[in-house]
Amino acid sequence: MLSADCLKLAIATIPKIMSFEFQIESTSNRARAGRLITAHGEIETPVFMPVGTLASVKGVPQDTLEELGVQILLGNTYHLYLRPGVETVRELGGLHGFMSWPRAILTDSGGFQVFSLNELRKVTEEGVTFRSHLDGGAHFFSPESAIAAQIGLGADIIMAFDECTEYPADRARAQASMELTLRWAERSKKYFEEHKYEVPWKGNCQPSAPSPGGSGQVKNSHQLTRVPRPGERELAVAAAELRSAGQPGAAVPTSYGKTQALFGIVQGGMDLEMRKESALRTIDIGFPGYAIGGLSVGEPRELTREVVEATLEHLPADKPRYLMGVGTPDEIVEYARLGVDMMDCVLPTRAARHGLLFTSEGRVSIKQARYAQDQGPLDPNCGCRVCRRYSRAYLRHLYASNEVLAQVLNTIHNLSFYLDTMRRVRHSIRLGEESRFF
Amino acid sequence: MLSADCLKLAIATIPKIMSFEFQIESTSNRARAGRLITAHGEIETPVFMPVGTLASVKGVPQDTLEELGVQILLGNTYHLYLRPGVETVRELGGLHGFMSWPRAILTDSGGFQVFSLNELRKVTEEGVTFRSHLDGGAHFFSPESAIAAQIGLGADIIMAFDECTEYPADRARAQASMELTLRWAERSKKYFEEHKYEVPWKGNCQPSAPSPGGSGQVKNSHQLTRVPRPGERELAVAAAELRSAGQPGAAVPTSYGKTQALFGIVQGGMDLEMRKESALRTIDIGFPGYAIGGLSVGEPRELTREVVEATLEHLPADKPRYLMGVGTPDEIVEYARLGVDMMDCVLPTRAARHGLLFTSEGRVSIKQARYAQDQGPLDPNCGCRVCRRYSRAYLRHLYASNEVLAQVLNTIHNLSFYLDTMRRVRHSIRLGEESRFF
Numbered sequence: 001m002l003s004a005d006c007l008k009l010a011i012a013t014i015p016k017i018m019s020f021e022f023q024i025e026s027t028s029n030r031a032r033a034g035r036l037i038t039a040h041g042e043i044e045t046p047v048f049m050p051v052g053t054l055a056s057v058k059g060v061p062q063d064t065l066e067e068l069g070v071q072i073l074l075g076n077t078y079h080l081y082l083r084p085g086v087e088t089v090r091e092l093g094g095l096h097g098f099m100s101w102p103r104a105i106l107t108d109s110g111g112f113q114v115f116s117l118n119e120l121r122k123v124t125e126e127g128v129t130f131r132s133h134l135d136g137g138a139h140f141f142s143p144e145s146a147i148a149a150q151i152g153l154g155a156d157i158i159m160a161f162d163e164c165t166e167y168p169a170d171r172a173r174a175q176a177s178m179e180l181t182l183r184w185a186e187r188s189k190k191y192f193e194e195h196k197y198e199v200p201w202k203g204n205c206q207p208s209a210p211s212p213g214g215s216g217q218v219k220n221s222h223q224l225t226r227v228p229r230p231g232e233r234e235l236a237v238a239a240a241e242l243r244s245a246g247q248p249g250a251a252v253p254t255s256y257g258k259t260q261a262l263f264g265i266v267q268g269g270m271d272l273e274m275r276k277e278s279a280l281r282t283i284d285i286g287f288p289g290y291a292i293g294g295l296s297v298g299e300p301r302e303l304t305r306e307v308v309e310a311t312l313e314h315l316p317a318d319k320p321r322y323l324m325g326v327g328t329p330d331e332i333v334e335y336a337r338l339g340v341d342m343m344d345c346v347l348p349t350r351a352a353r354h355g356l357l358f359t360s361e362g363r364v365s366i367k368q369a370r371y372a373q374d375q376g377p378l379d380p381n382c383g384c385r386v387c388r389r390y391s392r393a394y395l396r397h398l399y400a401s402n403e404v405l406a407q408v409l410n411t412i413h414n415l416s417f418y419l420d421t422m423r424r425v426r427h428s429i430r431l432g433e434e435s436r437f438f
Numbered sequence: 439m440l441s442a443d444c445l446k447l448a449i450a451t452i453p454k455i456m457s458f459e460f461q462i463e464s465t466s467n468r469a470r471a472g473r474l475i476t477a478h479g480e481i482e483t484p485v486f487m488p489v490g491t492l493a494s495v496k497g498v499p500q501d502t503l504e505e506l507g508v509q510i511l512l513g514n515t516y517h518l519y520l521r522p523g524v525e526t527v528r529e530l531g532g533l534h535g536f537m538s539w540p541r542a543i544l545t546d547s548g549g550f551q552v553f554s555l556n557e558l559r560k561v562t563e564e565g566v567t568f569r570s571h572l573d574g575g576a577h578f579f580s581p582e583s584a585i586a587a588q589i590g591l592g593a594d595i596i597m598a599f600d601e602c603t604e605y606p607a608d609r610a611r612a613q614a615s616m617e618l619t620l621r622w623a624e625r626s627k628k629y630f631e632e633h634k635y636e637v638p639w640k641g642n643c644q645p646s647a648p649s650p651g652g653s654g655q656v657k658n659s660h661q662l663t664r665v666p667r668p669g670e671r672e673l674a675v676a677a678a679e680l681r682s683a684g685q686p687g688a689a690v691p692t693s694y695g696k697t698q699a700l701f702g703i704v705q706g707g708m709d710l711e712m713r714k715e716s717a718l719r720t721i722d723i724g725f726p727g728y729a730i731g732g733l734s735v736g737e738p739r740e741l742t743r744e745v746v747e748a749t750l751e752h753l754p755a756d757k758p759r760y761l762m763g764v765g766t767p768d769e770i771v772e773y774a775r776l777g778v779d780m781m782d783c784v785l786p787t788r789a790a791r792h793g794l795l796f797t798s799e800g801r802v803s804i805k806q807a808r809y810a811q812d813q814g815p816l817d818p819n820c821g822c823r824v825c826r827r828y829s830r831a832y833l834r835h836l837y838a839s840n841e842v843l844a845q846v847l848n849t850i851h852n853l854s855f856y857l858d859t860m861r862r863v864r865h866s867i868r869l870g871e872e873s874r875f876f
Contacts, residue, residue, distance in 0.1 A: 055835065059497075059842040063823065084810065084835040091811050092831055100827045372522065373529050385501065389538045393530055397493065397522040404497040407842055 020156070020261035020288050022320045022341075026430045030312075030339040033429035036072075036320060038104040038156035039201065039258040040096060043071040045320065046336035046429075048422045049106060049344040050415050053079050055089075055099040058349060059408040060415070062101050068384075068416055069423075072104040072156075074344045077149055078113035081139075082132050086152035094154020094200045106344075107155040109146050109188075109265070112293070112325070115164040123163060125180070143187035147195070147262070154200050155260065159291060160188035162265040167297045174269030178278050181267045185285050189262060196259040263289040263322060270303055272310040279314035289320040292340075296325040305334070312339050329358050329421050336425045348418045352410035355399045358417045364392075366410070371396040384416035458594070458699035458726050460758045460779075464868045468750070468777040471867035474510075474758055476542045476594035477639065477696040478534060481509040483758065484774040484867075486860045487544060487782040488853055491517050493527075493537040496787060497846040498853070500539050506822075506854055507861075510542040510594075512782045515587055516551035519577075520570050524590035532592020532638045544782075545593040547584050547626075547703070550731070550763070553602040561601060563618070581625035585633070585700070592638050593698065597729060598626035600703040605735045612707030616716050619705045623723050627700060634697040701727040701760060708741055710748040717752035727758040730778075734763040743772070750777050767796050767859050774863045786856045790848035793837045796855045802830075804848070809834040822854035 022045075024034040036043040050057050050065070053076045057065060065073070075095055080086070084098075092098040095105050114121055114130045121130040127142030141149075146161035161184050165177040264287035268274035282290060292311050295304050308323060315321050322342035323335050332343050348358065357364040359379035364371075366378070374392035386395075386409045398406035460483075462472040474481040488495050488503070491514045495503060503511070513533055518524070522536075530536040533543050552559055552568045559568040565580030579587075584599035599622050603615040702725035706712035720728060730749050733742050746761060753759050760780035761773050770781050786796065795802040797817035802809075804816070812830035824833075824847045836844035 054839045054841055055832070056841045056843045059846060061823075061843065061846060062827065083839050084831075088811055088831065088835070092813055092829065098829075098832055098835075100829070100832065373526055375530055385499075389500065391530065391536075391538070393522075393526065394493070394536055394538065397526070397536075401492045401521050403492055403494045404842060404845055405494045405499065408497060408499060408846060 019258045022289065022318070024318070028429045028432050029337070031337050031425075031429045032339060032341060033426045034341070036104070036157075036341075038072075038261070040102060040104045040156050041071060043104055044426055045341040046332075046422055046425055047072060047342050048332055048418045049074045049342060050418075051076070051344055051346045051349060052099070053346075054083060055080060055095055057411065057415070058353065059404070059411050062099065064385075064412060065101075065415075066103070068412070069419055070103070070415070072106060073101060075105055075107045075153065075155060076110070076113060077107045077146065077153065078110040078117070080107070080153055081110065081149050082134055086149045090152040090154070090200045093202050094152070096154060097200075097202070104157070105155040106157040106342075107150050107153050107159065108324070109150070109159040109161045110141055111146070111159075111162045111265075112164045114141060115166070116297075123180075125183075127161075128163075143184040144191040147188050147191045151192070151195055151198050151260065152200065157261050157263060157289065158192075160185045160262060160264050160287070162267060162293055164297065165267050165269045165294045167270065167294075167299045169269050171269075171271060171274075174267075174271055174274055178268045178274055181265065182278070182281050182285070185264050185282055185287075189264075189285055189287070192260075192262045196262075199260055201258070261288045263287050263291050263320075265291045265293040265324075266311055266315075267294045268311075269294065270299060270307055272307065275307060275311045276314050279311055283314075283316060287319075289322060289342075290315050291322040291324050293324050295323070296327070296345075301331070305338075308335060308340070309338055329418065332418070333421060333425055336422070336429075348414035349411050352414040353407050355406070355410065357395075357410060358414055360417075366392065366395050366399050366406075368396070378413055379417070382413065382417065382420070384413050384420075386410075386413040386416070457696045460727070460756070462756070466867045466870050467775070469775050469863075469867045470777060470779060471864045472779070474542070474595075474780075476510075476699070478540060478542045478594050479509060481542055482864055483779040484770075484860055484863055485510060485780050486770055486856045487512045487780060488856075489514070489782055489784045489787060490537070491784075492521065493518060493533055495849070495853070496791065497842070497849050500537065502823075502850060503539075503853075504541070506850070507857055508541070508853070510544060511539060513543055513545045513591065513593060514548070514551060515545045515584065515591065516548040516555070518545070518591055519548065519587050520572055524587045528590040528592070528638045531640050532590070534592060535638075535640070542595070543593040544595040544780075545588050545591050545597065546762070547597040547599045548579055548587070549584070549597075549600045549703075550602045552579060553604070554735075561618075563621075565599075566601075581622040582629040585626050585629045589630070589633055589636050589698065590638065595699050595701060595727070596630075598623045598700060598702050598725070600705060600731055602735065603705050603707045603732045605708065605732075605737045607707045609707075609709060609712075612705075612709055612712055616706045616712055619703065620716070620719050620723070623702050623720055627702075627723055627725070630698075630700045634700075637698055639696070699726045701725050701729050701758075703729045703731040703762075704749055704753075705732045706749075707732065708737060708745055710745065713745060713749045714752050717749055721752075721754060725757075727760060727780075728753050729760040729762050731762050733761070734765070734783075739769070743776075746773060746778070747776055767856065770856070771859060771863055774860070774867075786852035787849050790852040791845050793844070793848065795848060796852055798855075804830065804833050804837050804844075806834070816851055817855070820851065820855060820858070822851050822858075824848075824851040824854070 019039055021037040024032045026033040034045050036045060049072050050070055052073045055075060089095055089098045114128050117133045118130040121128050127140055129140050131138055143161040150158035162181040163177050165174050264282040264285060266278045266282055268278035292308060295307060312321060320341045323340045326335060326343055326345055335343060355365060355367045357366055357378060360381040371392040376392055377387040378392055378395060379387050457477055459475040462470045464471040472483050474483060487510050488508055490511045493513060527533055527536045552566050555571045556568040559566050565578055567578050569576055581599040588596035600619040601615050603612050702720040702723060704716045704720055706716035730746060733745060758779045761778045764773060764781055764783055773781060793803060793805045795804055795816060798819040809830040814830055815825040816830055816833060817825050
């Protein structure tokens with residue numbers, strides 16, 4: 001057996017890999033371009049995160065997502081908790097191993113789905129009782145159990161359990177809801193700090209190289225959870241020995257000390273003062289990133305923008321800002337301009353399934369008969385594999401004939417359009433204010 | 439204007455590209471390995487042809503089919519005639535241009551679908567009146583109109599219009615049906631010979647290089663129908679001038695003289711003598727390839743095999759033999775052994791959509807709970823992109839959750855398994871009779 005000093009030396013030589021870091025590299029007025037560094041790779045910001053509700057971006061294989069340059073995916077805790085269940089995902093090494101996605105993942109807290117998919121939910125101080133939209137079975141989420149679920153799912157970024165305040169809500173209701181979310185944020189953080197080393201990553205979570213347009217395909221990636229890196233097993237054993245000996249270094253887990261990053265969520269309804277209070281008190285609790293929740297819940301877009309703008313003022317400049325659940329291509333550009341770093345929305349993927357396609361020339365409803373003999377590409381300014389290869393006539397035929405390939409190709413294009421849009425936004429920020437987007 | 443002699447000289451310098459050719463390169467007992475040479479590329483035989491009913495192999499993008507090494511696809515004339523319609527496909531340069539598939543295509547005659555999807559069809563000497571399974575509208579196929587449709591669709595190999603005799607059928611019925619199919623075969627050939635230069639290929643139909651596993655992706659392939667090859671327009675004009683002048687060379691079309699290949703179909707029910715007669719009389723009419731039709735219509739497999747074996751005896755050794763509508767992985771190996779060169783079946787793609795997967799270890803019904811935490815690949819002996827990347831647990835989750843990606847990935851694997859099986863069969867034939875398949 002090696003001596004404790006020798007083991008400490010060995011551990012000290014492990015390259016320091018940050019669990020989570022945010023670097024701002026360029027600003028243009030209020031907009032910022034930078035990068036998030038997570039346990040599973042870097043993400044250029046501002047970023048749009050495609051939604052992979054059930055560990056799949058509906059219809060699109062993971063290698064295609066890699067080719068599109070997707071650097072981070074969103075998974076829905078509520079859905080994954082119901083199917084396939086947290087334990088199954090944990091057993092397979094978390095979402096990364098389960099779905100064979102080596103790049104970064106974010107999971108939401110489940111709060112929004114409990115709110116939006118459950119007419120019969122019951123909220124108490126302790127948490128929320130809700131019914132499964134699948135079979136009506138009763139379930140309970142508390143801040144502790146929601147964080148436990150997210151640790152089991154093993155995303156790189158996870159979210160504090162919040163109550164998504166409904167719209168409209170009167171002042172007293174919005175205040176009470178905000179206070180509850182703040183108390184839950186404290187409990188979320190406490191639980192996370194006590195359990196963060198239980199994340200099921202198994203050794204192989206060094207950053208992959210996200211090369212937009214490149215072929216980051218992992219071969220045999222179900223081995224992610226089975227084959228340790230050279231020396232990993234030895235170091236894990238060493239760390240375990242240090243732990244069992246009560247030595248310093250006891251906190252070194254098999255994943256080299258990397259943990260998830262827990263973000264806080266600002267609520268406060270549509271009241272700007274209450275948003276400010278929610279922001280400041282959430283910052284007091286202290287998180288490595290902050291989300292703006294409770295928007296896109298039915299309020300007019302002008303009001304969304306106003307609340308976003310007012311909330312952003314109070315968020316720390318050096319931490320990532322995540323606006324949940326937006327938006328259209330115009331909106332994601334607009335919010336990036338206001339200083340938002342991360343966004344997600346089902347719009348590009350859901351619209352694709354309904355034949356609504358976003359292009360540089362505006363929206364195309366591909367089901368229309370006018371495209372039946374249109375030999376041109378969907379978007380002449382788009383270089384995605386769909387626009388490079390297929391005509392509008394063919395895409396229209398697939399949609400009209402209810403062919404599954406319609407959903408596959410439409411989703412690929414819409415995601416490509418969103419990702420290209422954000423790529424141009426980042427480029428514009430780096431070029432400065434004269435650029436075309438700002 | 440150029441002189442007629444000059445034009446003839448120019449045309450004579452066009453490299454001679456065969457419209458259709460079949461070369462046998464190796465035999466092992468009754469099995470043959472060879473290649474079909476079509477206007478859109480070469481096909482190694484024996485070949486299994488995936489079914490792309492509506493100009494799409496359900497859920498699988500064309501570039502993925504190329505990567506799988508698909509060298510020829512099957513389209514269904516009946517379905518394509520109804521949706522999107524022959525004129526639309528013709529306008530876009532035939533199926534190759536329409537679906538952006540540069541490799542070979544075969545269309546069936548529509549006879550089988552008229553037979554299997556229409557309870558109310560009415561057969562006369564002239565043709566078949568049937569109702570659309572989509573809207574109940576009345577339609578009519580004759581040998582002439584079925585061939586006209588197939589010329590418009592522009593597949594490389596097309597099929598004579600036949601009556602698929604039902605099973606069981608008594609001797610008189612089978613005889614009458616066979617005689618009708620023979621008369622229709624003559625009419626099919628006559629119409630084809632008179633109209634074969636109307637195929638809508640536009641210049642760009644030189645053989646693509648089908649490289650199994652390579653990236654044969656076509657960029658901007660909707661330009662197939664728009665951008666002539668250098669000199670093509672001039673030569674087309676020249677040929678048209680020769681035609682209008684009544685000169686020899688008048689038969690040179692804009693596709694450099696390449697035409698489709700029309701195959702005959704042997705019928706005759708389950709009576710071996712009648713099968714022989716049908717074969718000999720179809721051969722008398724004369725086709726570049728012969729199909730065995732009227733099987734896989736509900737008869738026992740042993741009977742199928744018996745009829746196939748008896749029919750093959752009477753087909754010319756130097757022409758391709760196409761067994762329509764079979765089969766399981768075992769069956770395609772067995773029929774290749776008997777000397778069949780081409781097969782097609784919806785089984786791999788349809789079974790995939792129902793979660794039934796073919797593997798080297800037998801059939802896997804991926805929906806079963808036993809796979810819920812199975813970290814292994816679907817088939818440890820398969821190198822397809824599905825088996826390389828995803829676990830059985832993930833595939834089971836996608837299927838159980840009704841995710842569209844289940845269909846996409848399952849179909850890719852099953853096709854890969856069929857294509858690999860045929861690849862091994864071809865290899866075995868080339869190695870000779872000691873090899874493992876025979």
